[in-house]
Amino acid sequence: MVDLSDDELLAELGVSVEQKPVRAHTPQQERIIAGFEDILKFHDEHGRAPQHGEQCDIFERLYAVRLDRLRELEDCRSLLVDMDKHGLLEADAEASHIVPDTLDDDALLAELGVVDGDADDDITQLRHVQTREERRAAEEIANRESCNDFGKFEPLFADVNLEIESGVRSTRPFVKDAGFLKADIDVGQFFILGGQMAYVAEAGEIIKAPNGQLDARLRVIYSNGTESNLLRRSLQRALYKDDAGRRISEPSAGPLFGNESEDEDSESGTIYVLRSNSDHPTIAQHRELIHKIGVTGGSVAKRIAAAENDATYLLAGVEVVAEYKLFNINRTKLEKLIHRFFADAAYDIEIADRFGKPVRPREWFLMPLHVIDEAVEHIKSGTITKYQYDAHSARLVEQPMGNLS
Numbered sequence: 001m002v003d004l005s006d007d008e009l010l011a012e013l014g015v016s017v018e019q020k021p022v023r024a025h026t027p028q029q030e031r032i033i034a035g036f037e038d039i040l041k042f043h044d045e046h047g048r049a050p051q052h053g054e055q056c057d058i059f060e061r062l063y064a065v066r067l068d069r070l071r072e073l074e075d076c077r078s079l080l081v082d083m084d085k086h087g088l089l090e091a092d093a094e095a096s097h098i099v100p101d102t103l104d105d106d107a108l109l110a111e112l113g114v115v116d117g118d119a120d121d122d123i124t125q126l127r128h129v130q131t132r133e134e135r136r137a138a139e140e141i142a143n144r145e146s147c148n149d150f151g152k153f154e155p156l157f158a159d160v161n162l163e164i165e166s167g168v169r170s171t172r173p174f175v176k177d178a179g180f181l182k183a184d185i186d187v188g189q190f191f192i193l194g195g196q197m198a199y200v201a202e203a204g205e206i207i208k209a210p211n212g213q214l215d216a217r218l219r220v221i222y223s224n225g226t227e228s229n230l231l232r233r234s235l236q237r238a239l240y241k242d243d244a245g246r247r248i249s250e251p252s253a254g255p256l257f258g259n260e261s262e263d264e265d266s267e268s269g270t271i272y273v274l275r276s277n278s279d280h281p282t283i284a285q286h287r288e289l290i291h292k293i294g295v296t297g298g299s300v301a302k303r304i305a306a307a308e309n310d311a312t313y314l315l316a317g318v319e320v321v322a323e324y325k326l327f328n329i330n331r332t333k334l335e336k337l338i339h340r341f342f343a344d345a346a347y348d349i350e351i352a353d354r355f356g357k358p359v360r361p362r363e364w365f366l367m368p369l370h371v372i373d374e375a376v377e378h379i380k381s382g383t384i385t386k387y388q389y390d391a392h393s394a395r396l397v398e399q400p401m402g403n404l405s
Contacts, residue, residue, distance in 0.1 A: 029079055036070060036080050039063050043086050055212065147227040155399050157197055157223045159385040160190055163251055166337040167330055168382060171246040174239040185218070185232050190248035193239055197223035197248070200235075209233070251382060269297040269331045271324040271338070273372055274304065276364075278316035282349065290347055291372065292318070292364045295326070295335040311353045312361055321369060324376055334379075339363065341375065341384065344391040367394055 025033065042050050042063050050056075050063035067088060070076045077089050147153070163169040171192060185191075191198045204217035218235060221227045239245040274292040276283055283290055292313070296303050300320060307313035326334065339346075347364040371389070374396055378384040387396045 025079075032070070032076055032079060033083070035066055036083060039067050039088065040083065040086065043088065049086075049088055144222070144226045144228045147221055147225055150221070150225045150227075153199060153201065153221045155388075156199060159399070160197065160248060162337050162340060163385055164248070165333045165340075166379075166384075167333055168251045168385070170249045172249065174236075174242075174245045174247050185235055187218075191235075191239060192244065192246040192248065193222075193235075193242055195244065198235075199223075201227075203232070251385070269295055269326045270300055271295050271322075271326065271334070271376065272300045272303075272320060273322035273369065274313070274318040275321050276314045276316050276318055278314045280314065280316075280349075280351065283314065286366065289366050289368060290364060291321070291367065291369065293338055293342070293372065294363055295331045295338075297331055309354065311351065311359045312363075314349075314351060314361055314364075315353065322372065337379070337384075338375070342367065342389055345389055367391075371395060 039050060042060065050060045050067060052061055052064045056064075070080065071089055080089060160169060164171065174191065185200060187200050187203050189200050191200075199221045200218055201221050202219035206214050206216050209215045213233070215231050215233050217229055218232055219227060219229055220235065239247075272294055274294075275287060276290060276292070278284070294303075300323060304313065304318050304320070307318045308316055342365050345365045345367045346362075347366045348360065349364070350358050350360050353359050367389070371394065375384065375387075375389070378387055378396070386399055388399055389395075390397045
């Protein structure tokens with residue numbers, strides 16, 4: 001039996017062999033044609049060319065960008081002219097030629113059929129287009145400038161830092177609502193953006209954006225001494241895009257600790273105030289004013305039992321002159337808060353340890369005991385951030401907030 005090829009066998013059976021058509025277009029051209037077919041389908045369904053604008057869905061906006069680009073490229077127009085039954089490629093066609101800045105460049109390039117390549121004459125290669133990240137960085141640099149009156153805002157940042165450390169305020173991620181950025185931003189609120197604390201100091205008149213939504217210009221002060229004048233929606237977008245972006249809560253009211261616990265409270269520790277019995281001339285001369293302030297979760301008596309052998313306690317016995325019980329509070333954060341509050345009164349003294357080496361004990365302060373009592377009361381009531389310690393007058397004074405409206 002004579003061996004027959006597949007085609008010969010099919011012919012003997014009366015089956016015609018269909019010749020495969022020769023591909024008329026390159027893969028790149030086929031992608032362009034397919035993309036234009038999507039635009040034609042949109043026109044058939046809506047009776048108009050795709051438009052730009054946030055009021056349009058993302059697919060229409062992608063089609064609009066694609067159409068603008070096809071109009072600009074002669075090779076594309078020549079390729080598609082026979083398909084253009086609606087005259088969409090004409091220069092005076094109805095679609096807007098404004099390319100929006102709210103779409104991801106990678107998504108736009110993909111929709112346009114752009115692939116990585118080195119050919120300068122690639123008909124699908126977008127030229128002179130900044131990436132979104134480049135535009136955002138340039139805008140950030142352009143919009144931020146030095147804050148000339150930063151002096152009146154600086155105390156606010158210091159206060160908020162203290163309140164965060166003490167638990168009076170907290171931070172939480174900045175989230176979007178219902179698929180878009182609608183989280184409220186109001187004057188007087190604090191945020192964390194780009195690693196800097198941001199304070200919304202002022203808001204301008206309400207304006208209507210091109211998409212019909214309301215917006216306003218904000219004066220935003222940053223903790224590094226700069227400021228910017230940007231739209232509320234721009235700040236919302238920046239906070240949402242920043243993985244580390246945070247909203248700082250308002251201060252929580254209520255006492256931090258007290259002398260007696262409630263039924264559901266758990267004891268956290270004790271603030272203790274000590275005086276030294278050292279015979280060091282300087283210490284002996286100011287004994288009534290030199291105090292050590294600390295926080296412990298254990299017994300104060302056990303903590304100071306060997307004070308005379310510990311340079312932390314000036315290598316001498318100590319006297320406990322005040323104690324305050326803590327309930328439901330972070331001891332470490334509270335201790336940092338107290339030490340920062342009284343930083344200007346820190347007592348700097350150098351003594352020799354048991355081995356004769358010079359040491360500088362920390363957590364000793366030069367101030368009257370009644371000032372410590374007063375500060376503790378303000379911490380209890382949550383009003384400590386309204387005050388600061390004035391080392392010259394040895395008393396608490398109200399913060400010079402000035403006009404911060």
